[in-house]
Amino acid sequence: MELSNRVEKIRKMLFKDSNFKLALKNLFCPKRNNHIILEPHMGLGDALINLGLIKTLARRYSHCSFYYACLPIYYHSVAWMLQDIDNVFPLVVSSGREARQYTQFKNAQYLSIGVTNVDIKKFDLSFYDQHQVPFHYRWELSDTPAGSRSEDLLRQLNPKNQKFILICRKDSSGQLHNLNLASTSNLLTIEVTPITNNIFDWVHLVLGALEIHTIDTAFIHFVENTLHADTRQKLFFHRIRQSPTEFTRRLPWQEIKY
Incomplete structure (x- = not known):
């Protein structure tokens, strides 16, 4: 020694x-x-x-x-x-x-x-x-290939291939935020969690979700990079975090204020 x-x-x-x-x-x-x-x-x-x-x-x-x-x-x-x-x-x-x-x-x-x-x-x-x-x-120029675990993560979190909504309520500090969500009892709810160290492993889940709910965190920019401007998915931006900054959104987000 x-x-x-x-x-x-x-x-x-x-x-x-x-x-x-x-x-x-x-x-x-x-x-x-x-x-x-x-x-x-x-x-x-x-x-x-x-x-x-x-x-x-x-x-x-x-x-x-x-x-x-x-x-x-x-x-x-x-x-x-x-x-x-x-x-x-x-x-x-x-x-x-x-x-x-x-x-x-x-x-x-x-x-x-x-x-x-x-x-x-x-x-x-x-x-x-x-x-x-x-x-x-x-x-x-934001196109990026799906992460190496993207398809596996979709199967892991939605093994029965159900219709689902995707929710990101955790900010970069790890704090969870309680969001005002409409009744979604007939849909599978999948939470965005640090289950992988590569955000691009969520590509297939973003592409397959009927609805996406997110707060002001990296995930909203990831969705902006991933979906096309003419997407028909329902997108909800929950402005629960108080911030003086503002950024541009191309996608048709419905803003929910708190």
Whole structure:
């Protein structure tokens, strides 16, 4: 045990030393103009909104490699949505500050998305305007393949293939909200829960639901990415969370105020 501890201590020292040497080397090297760290707001909803923007930047600067900062809890979802973009990679960090430190460490370029100068009444539009990307790309380029567990999750949660409604009442902090729902006694109710670490595993359930009820959380942006504008599904946006921010919705949501 003592020997293994010593080996681990030496390993960490060598790692720190190599990091120090690289940081020192970068002080005397030019910026790596073809490596760009993207720092967005760190919510999963923000990442879903940004997908069309990310794809556009990747095409516009195809000679560059982009590293999109995300929190560990959202890594699998972000990695899944970026999988078909050859020059964009998820960068797991604990905060925006860590993303900026990583930028300096790698001697890379830095771009923020909505970190400053955002109109909170249309923050999603601000993200795109900051980088001169047409806002309609927010939906036109949002297509993402269903997650690897999407069909299995549908069978697991609806084994009898019943008609169902989908309800998302939990926010990113884990708080559950009591929603005003009309009588749905004749329909199976499926709750959106953290049963999977990839939000795209819910694609088939979103596509198959007769009704979708959601609060202001990442799930509403996921539904916006998944359904077409001419959908006939009944969509209900429960505005139970008090927030000064506002975002654009393309789908025909019925708003339920509290």
